[in-house]
Each structure stands twice: as C-alpha cells, then as structure tokens.
Amino acid sequence: MIAFLERIQERFFNRFWNPFIVLVFAGVFAAFYFGLTGTLWAVTGEFTRWGGNFLQLFGVDTSKWAYFNAIKLKGEPINRTDGWLVMGMLLGGLFSALISQNFKWKVPRQKRRWVWGFVGGALAGFGTRLAMGCNLAAFFTGVPQFSLHAWFFIAGTALGTYIGVKLAVLPIFKGKPKVEFGIRPAKVSSSTIQPNRRQLYAAAVVFGVLVLIAIYYISSGQPMLGLAALFGAVFGMLIQRGQICFTSGLRDLWLTGRGTMAKAIIIGMAIQTVGTAIFIYKGAQPVIHWASLGSLLGGVMFGVGIVIAGGCETGWMYRLMEGQVQFIAVGIGNIVGATILAYGWDHWGIFNVLVKGAPEVNLITSLGWSGALFVTGALLVILYLLVVWKENSYTKKIARRSTPASKKTTA
Numbered sequence: 001m002i003a004f005l006e007r008i009q010e011r012f013f014n015r016f017w018n019p020f021i022v023l024v025f026a027g028v029f030a031a032f033y034f035g036l037t038g039t040l041w042a043v044t045g046e047f048t049r050w051g052g053n054f055l056q057l058f059g060v061d062t063s064k065w066a067y068f069n070a071i072k073l074k075g076e077p078i079n080r081t082d083g084w085l086v087m088g089m090l091l092g093g094l095f096s097a098l099i100s101q102n103f104k105w106k107v108p109r110q111k112r113r114w115v116w117g118f119v120g121g122a123l124a125g126f127g128t129r130l131a132m133g134c135n136l137a138a139f140f141t142g143v144p145q146f147s148l149h150a151w152f153f154i155a156g157t158a159l160g161t162y163i164g165v166k167l168a169v170l171p172i173f174k175g176k177p178k179v180e181f182g183i184r185p186a187k188v189s190s191s192t193i194q195p196n197r198r199q200l201y202a203a204a205v206v207f208g209v210l211v212l213i214a215i216y217y218i219s220s221g222q223p224m225l226g227l228a229a230l231f232g233a234v235f236g237m238l239i240q241r242g243q244i245c246f247t248s249g250l251r252d253l254w255l256t257g258r259g260t261m262a263k264a265i266i267i268g269m270a271i272q273t274v275g276t277a278i279f280i281y282k283g284a285q286p287v288i289h290w291a292s293l294g295s296l297l298g299g300v301m302f303g304v305g306i307v308i309a310g311g312c313e314t315g316w317m318y319r320l321m322e323g324q325v326q327f328i329a330v331g332i333g334n335i336v337g338a339t340i341l342a343y344g345w346d347h348w349g350i351f352n353v354l355v356k357g358a359p360e361v362n363l364i365t366s367l368g369w370s371g372a373l374f375v376t377g378a379l380l381v382i383l384y385l386l387v388v389w390k391e392n393s394y395t396k397k398i399a400r401r402s403t404p405a406s407k408k409t410t411a
Contacts, residue, residue: 019261022242023268026235030140031275033231035284037224039081040145041235042137043089043313044128044338046082047331049073051339067129067345081228084213088232091210093321095233096240098203101196105323113310114329116173120309121316121333122340124302129341130354131156131298132289134313135246135306138299143269143380144276145286146372148361151379152295153302160303161250168251168307236318245315247306257394259387266384273376280364292358294350309333 030041052062052073062068077083097103108114128134131153133142138157142150167173210233217226238244249261280286289295306312309330311319316334320327344350363372 017241017243019242019244019264020267022238022244023264024271026140026238026242026244027144027268027271028275029231029234029238031144031272031279034141034276035279035282037081037227037231038284039085039228040137040141040287041085041231042082042133042141043086043317044125044134044137044334045071046077046080046086047125047335048129048338048342049080049082050077051335052342053077054335055339062342065342065346066351067342079225081224084217084225084228085232085235088210088213088229089236089239089317090232090321091206091229092233092236093240093318094236095203095206095210096237097318097322098199098206100241101199102240103199103202103321103323106325108326112173113326117309117326117329118333118336120305120307121330122305122337123333124305124309124312125334125337125339126341127160127298127301127303127305127337128313128334129298129338130301130350131295134302136313139246139265139269140272141276141287142289143376144273145288146277146280146363146376147286147288148291148359148363148366149289149295152291153299154383156296156299156301157246157303158250158299160300160305161247161307162254162303163300164304164307165251165254167304173308236321239314240318240321243318245318246312247310247315250303251307253387253390257391257398259391262387263384266380266387270377270380273380277373281369286362286364288360288362290355290358291361292355294354294358297354305337 033039033041048067048071052065052068053076055062062073065073074080077087094103124134128137131138132149133153135157138150138153142153210229213229214226217223217229244265245261246265249259249265252258252260253262276286306315309316311327311330313334316327316330320331341350363375366372367375
C-alpha cells in the first residue's frame with residue numbers, strides 16, 4: 001500500500017497543479033455532482049445546519065426558525081448529503097496534504113490572528129447566508145444554475161474584498177512584525193526531499209476511511225451519502241492541490257494586479273455552466289434564490305470577512321487540513337455567523353427588510369435558453385476582460401514608477 005502511495009505521490013501529487021487545470025476539473029465534477037444528485041457543491045448551508053444541530057444539543061427549539069425550515073434542517077450531518085459532502089472535502093483535503101507532504105502544524109505567532117480569523121469568519125458566514133450562498137454556491141453553482149442573485153453576490157464580493165484589502169493593511173489587523181535573527185536554512189530542491197513515511201501511513205488511513213464510508217452507505221441502501229462523500233473528497237483534493245482560494249484570487253488582483261487565480265475561477269465557472277446547462281436541459285431542476293438587496297449586501301460582508309479572516313470557505317478548509325490551526329477560528333466563526341443570520345432572519349426582521357418581495361429570477365425562464373446562455377457567457381467574458389484590464393493597468397503603473405525621472409523628461 002505504501003509503495004503504491006509513493007508512486008501516486010511521485011507521479012501525481014508532487015507535480016505542479018495549475019489553477020486553470022484544477023478549476024476545469026472542479027467545474028466538470030461540480031456539474032456531474034449536480035446532475036447525479038440534484039444537489040449543489042456548496043458548504044455554508046451545511047455549516048448553518050451544524051449551528052442548528054449544536055443549538056439542539058442544548059435544548060434550543062429551532063423548529064419554528066424560518067431560515068432553518070427554508071434550508072431543511074433535518075437529522076444530523078451524517079444523515080445528509082451536504083453533511084458528507086463537507087466531511088468528504090475535509091478528508092480529501094487532508095489526504096491530499098498528507099500524500100503531497102504538505103501537512104505541517106502551524107500556529108500563528110500573533111494572537112490577534114485567532115481573533116480576526118473568528119471575526120472575519122463570522123462576518124463571512126453571516127454574509128453568505130444573507131445572500132443564500134458562499135463563493136461556491138454563488139460563483140460555482142449560482143451562476144451555472146442561471147440564478148440572477150449570484151451576479152448580485154459577485155458584485156458585492158468584488159466590492160467587499162476591495163474594502164477588506166484597504167482595512168487589512170491597518171495596524172489593528174497587521175500587528176507588529178516579529179524580527180528574528182539567525183541563519184536562513186538553505187533551500188532544498190523538491191526532487192531531493194525524501195518522502196515522510198508517517199505522512200504516507202496517515203494518508204493511507206484517510207484513504208481507507210473514505211473507501212469504507214462509501215462502501216458502507218452504498219451497501220446499506222444510501223448511495224447518495226456515499227456518493228456525496230466521494231465527490232467531496234475529490235473536491236477537497238482539487239482545492240488543496242490547486243490552492244484554490246477565492247480570497248487569494250481577489251485580494252491578489254487588488255494588491256498586486258495578479259489575476260491568475262481570478263481568471264482560472266472564471267474559466268471554471270464557464271466550464272460548469274456548460275455542464276450544468278446540459279443537465280438542466282435534460283430535466284434537472286435549477287436552484288434559484290432571491291435577487292435581492294440582501295444578496296448584494298451579503299456579498300459585501302462576505303468579501304470583507306474573507307480578507308480579514310485570511311481565507312474563504314474553500315481556502316480555510318484546505319489550509320486547516322494542512323495543519324494551519326488558526327483556521328479553526330475561521331471555521332467556527334463561519335458557523336456562528338451563519339447561525340446568527342438564521343436567528344435574525346425572522347426574529348430581527350432581516351428577511352422582511354432585505355429580501356421579501358425580491359424576485360427569484362431564473363435567466364432561462366426569463367430570457368429563454370439562447371438569451372440565458374448569451375447573457376451568462378457575455379458577463380463571464382466581461383469579468384475575464386476586467387481582470388485582464390486590471391493586470392495590465394497595474395503593470396503600467398509599476399512601469400511608470402520604475403522609470404527614471406530623466407527618461408520621463410522630453411526635450
């Protein structure tokens with residue numbers, strides 16, 4: 001088994017995984033997951049249910065909470081496809097980190113990272129559920145489902161990450177750097193690194209657990225749960241290997257003009273749109289949400305939150321599985337923020353103020369197939385061109401700064 005994993009590690013996991021390739025695969029798998037199960041690649045809805053299950057442990061009656069009824073809070077995580085999708089993602093990310101020798105316990109030196117991780121996670125969790133979806137449920141499923149609300153969320157997220165970048169450079173978030181003196185260890189070529197057998201043994205255990213989970217549920221007449229765990233594991237491996245984080249993609253675009261991840265995300269969205277459209281055409285029912293002010297404001301809150309936290313929903317999950325323990329605070333914050341929104345949905349009148357009366361716009365129903373495909377494709381192209389424009393403008397800005405004053409002076 002270990003020899004087999006060593007061959008897999010060398011031939012597959014130790015290679016550089018281009019974000020474009022990873023997100024193309026993610027788009028294809030996400031489309032097939034929707035077609036086979038009728039559910040979506042999304043996580044924060046399940047995180048909200050985890051919050052509800054936690055409250056139930058302490059005797060809180062959530063049966064009359066409108067939000068929990070809307071997202072169908074029934075049973076426990078192990079009884080839900082979304083529950084196993086999330087747990088499969090965590091196990092898949094852990095397997096990928098272990099077999100690729102990327103697992104290492106890391107504790108933040110600054111205590112404030114725990115605080116801001118929780119605060120950012122809570123803000124993001126609240127925002128995603130206000131908008132009825134996170135970066136996955138909007139970018140990677142909402143757009144391919146032809147739901148107009150996803151575009152509201154994307155616009156809000158772009159603005160929110162820009163605001164978050166401006167906030168993140170403030171001293172209260174950055175803190176004071178700790179300077180250490182010493183000899184920096186020499187860099188070692190990845191080809192000379194010997195496999196850590198302990199990590200390979202652990203990877204073998206995780207792989208075995210995933211296989212047993214799938215076999216158990218398929219053999220017990222609950223194939224959807226086993227299928228969700230397997231798809232989740234694939235998604236987890238993909239995001240860990242490709243280091244897929246929407247926070248990084250948008251933050252890098254604003255800070256350094258690097259648009260590689262942002263462009264890869266758009267390509268992945270386009271691929272999934274095509275695949276999802278085929279399944280919808282064949283009879284699968286798309287998931288449509290309110291195109292409301294809540295979608296826009298939720299996107300802004302999500303954008304600010306993920307920058308402060310240092311990772312979006314996919315980002316904190318794979319980083320935690322790599323041993324970066326501070327992201328425990330981000331995950332807990334996500335659950336807490338989403339649960340607070342679930343309470344405020346009707347108890348504080350959030351639904352009545354920000355969502356009620358807004359239309360649930362299905363672009364296919366509103367514009368027809370040709371119109372929906374054209375508009376969605378055109379908006380994706382516009383997004384891609386905006387990223388390219390931002391890259392070019394940043395490059396020109398840097399060039400102007402680096403040009404000597406003497407060369408700027410004309411005769």
